Amino acid sequence: MKWLMTICLICLTVQIAGAAVIFDNGAPDQQNGNEATLWIQSEDFMVKQPEILTDCHFWTLEGYGAPYGGNPWDGTLQYWVFADNGGTPGAIIDSGSGQNIVKTGTGGTANGANEFVYDFDLQQPVPLAADSIYWLGLHLASDYQDGDQIFWETTSQGWGSTGIESSGGTMDNWANNGQHHAFYLTTPEPTTICLLGLGALSLIRKKRA
Numbered sequence: 104m105k106w107l108m109t110i111c112l113i114c115l116t117v118q119i120a121g122a123a124v125i126f127d128n129g130a131p132d133q134q135n136g137n138e139a140t141l142w143i144q145s146e147d148f149m150v151k152q153p154e155i156l157t158d159c160h161f162w163t164l165e166g167y168g169a170p171y172g173g174n175p176w177d178g179t180l181q182y183w184v185f186a187d188n189g190g191t192p193g194a195i196i197d198s199g200s201g202q203n204i205v206k207t208g209t210g211g212t213a214n215g216a217n218e219f220v221y222d223f224d225l226q227q228p229v230p231l232a233a234d235s236i237y238w239l240g241l242h243l244a245s246d247y248q249d250g251d252q253i254f255w256e257t258t259s260q261g262w263g264s265t266g267i268e269s270s271g272g273t274m275d276n277w278a279n280n281g282q283h284h285a286f287y288l289t290t291p292e293p294t295t296i297c298l299l300g301l302g303a304l305s306l307i308r309k310k311r312a
Contacts, residue, residue, distance in 0.1 A: 129260025136254025166216030173252025183240035
């Protein structure tokens, strides 16, 4: 008699959604910010290799009492990705309304305002070229009429130029606000896991005459 054991090793590929940081402008410093409901606030960034931008993350300071006043966020988040125009935002590469927005209080405070972190998806992925300067623009209201006193929070770190803002969102009056702002950008990062499976185990018994 003879026993024949056949062992089949099966490798299963599983895609697990993750997020890879493609640019980080620094953590919030709980010191200051620039108002993002009467203005479009923007910050420049660059990636080291070709990337696909899909998600943005940033911090705010929102104070409803002294010394700021203001109104609660109305749920509107508009964004832009601009090309660079000699150190200011230039041609619009992409724009839209933030998707799957998650706003979370951090428990931090500064000057009587509360700190929040926003996470949102772009409406569509945006391809980015390596070593090219871009600008991320943010506006946190449905119009430019009321100063809701929602501030894009500053960072003590920061890359490149300090922030550029457009009063009323007209984009023809860009001015430097002299501060870096806390944000980072991500793209999905699938992970492949090889599962070693012991399968197709067969024991075949052969008889000889």
